[in-house]
Amino acid sequence: MGAETGLPRPPAEIALTQLRLTDFRNYAAARLDLAPGLVVLTGPNGSGKTNLLEAVSLLSPGRGLRRARLASLCRVGGAGCWAVAAEIARNGETTRLGTGMRPGGPETSREVRIAGVDAQSSEALLEYCRILWLTPSMDGLFTGAPGERRRFLDRLTLAIDPGHGGRVRAFDRLLTSRNRLLDEDAAPRWLSAVETELSAAALAVSLARQETVALLAGLFASHGEGPFPVPGLALAGEFEAEIVAGRTATQAEEAYRHRLQADRGRDRAAKRTLNGPHRSDLDVTFAAKAMPAALSSTGEQKALLLAVILAEAELVARVAGMRPILLLDEVAAHLDADRRAALLVRLAELGCQSLLTGTDAALFAAASGTAQFFSVSEGEVASI
Structure with missing residues (x-):
């Protein structure tokens, strides 16, 4: 009907319906059957709540929420391997996803399977969640x-643009090549060839980041003030200010290529490339106070960060056409009672499946009757 009327399609409803772990962290074996909406995991520190969220985070590209070495995910005393298996429902249609490391497998890449078939890379997971x-x-x-x-x-x-991971890797690879050529005092023609490719890759990375910042800023502007402070966001750096600003993409590529050529001597002495998007920063302010986020209180920083994550969830639903899964570990820390209540309301509005952890179930009492609660204790999980 959306196509017939010209109206945008509603975002797909995505939910993790089953999670199974084998020899993962402190879990010899575990299975959780999950419902859409709010899922609350409570238990003492060290019981394995974050490990469950980490397992879910590995259903996306990269190294998960801890960025841990693959071998470190193996259970102590286990078989020297680990596995995470899941069922993801998209508008009611279920797909099996899996990832893990075999005994003696490489520590630099993990296996990924989708519907029982090996995937070429973990970025294939972005099609499903x-x-x-x-x-x-x-x-x-x-x-x-x-x-x-x-x-x-x-x-x-990456959550709104699956191609971004490839751009970042290409840029990093070319940057490493240029630094090596400088160190080897390679012929100018070799440096020029790499710098031409590096210029294009650098601009692609920077423009994708700037688009994300602009889209988030637009959401904040449309919502205005609420229970969470509005962050001011900007991509700041010498590359953006001196190379990109005021230029077309073609002009910026050429300007950076010339800058790289002019800076060869300086960069060779420094043993690294001193200008580029690898030196840029995400500048965040507490907009209402015109104060850098770094100078805000601990509670304000937490609220600002949460505001960014919640806005990103809305942005993913709009741009990617699917509601994201949210993993909020010890999210109640540094939030007062009003903001805890506002968070639960906002999560309900977003309609995302959200997994929250905490040491005290009372922190989530307002969700009683609507959320699914689990108790976690020493690698054991039980429904409450």
Whole structure:
């Protein structure tokens, strides 16, 4: 009907309906049958709540929410392998997804299977689900190193643009090649060849990041103030300010190519390329106070970060045409009672399946009767 009337199609309803773990972290074996909507996992620290979220995060490209080495995911005392199997429902149609590492398998790549067939890469998972997460380790995102914020922005971009991961890898590979050629004092013609490709890759990465920032800023502008503060977002860096700003894509590529050529001596002395999107930063402010997020209170930083994740969930639904799965680890920490209640309301509005963890089920009492509750204890999971 949407196609006939010209109206946009509603986003697909995505839900993880079953999760099975084998020799994963502290789980010898586990199975969870999940319902759409809100899922709450409660239990003491160290019981394995975050491990469950980490397993779900591996149903997306990359190394999961902890960015752990594959071998470290194996259960101590296990068979030296691990597996995560899942069933994902899209508008009621179920697909089996799986990922893991075989005994003695490579530690640099994991196996991925979709409907029982080997996938060429983990990015094939993006066709079936998009997964966003917020963990306690991200609480220091605004005060930490720029590289963490770039990685965060790249994950946001990947959730709406599946090709972004390939662009970032291509850029990183070319950047490494140029640095090696500089170190080897290679002939100018070899450097020129790499720099031509690097210029195109750099611009593609930067423009994709800028588009994500612009789309999120547009959502914040349309919603206005609410229970969560409105973040001001900008992609900041010498590359964006001096190379990209005010130029067409073709002009920016050429400008960066000339800049790379002019900076060969400086970069050779520094043993690295000093200008490019690998040096850019995601600049975040508390818009209402015109204050850098890094100078805001701990509670304000948490609320700002949560505001970005919630806006990204809405953006994914609009752009990717599917509702993402949200993983919110210890999300109640640093949130007052009003914001905890507002979060549950907002999650219901978004219509995403959301997995939340906490040490105290009372923190989620407002969801009693609507959420699915599990108790987690020493690698055992039970429905409440």
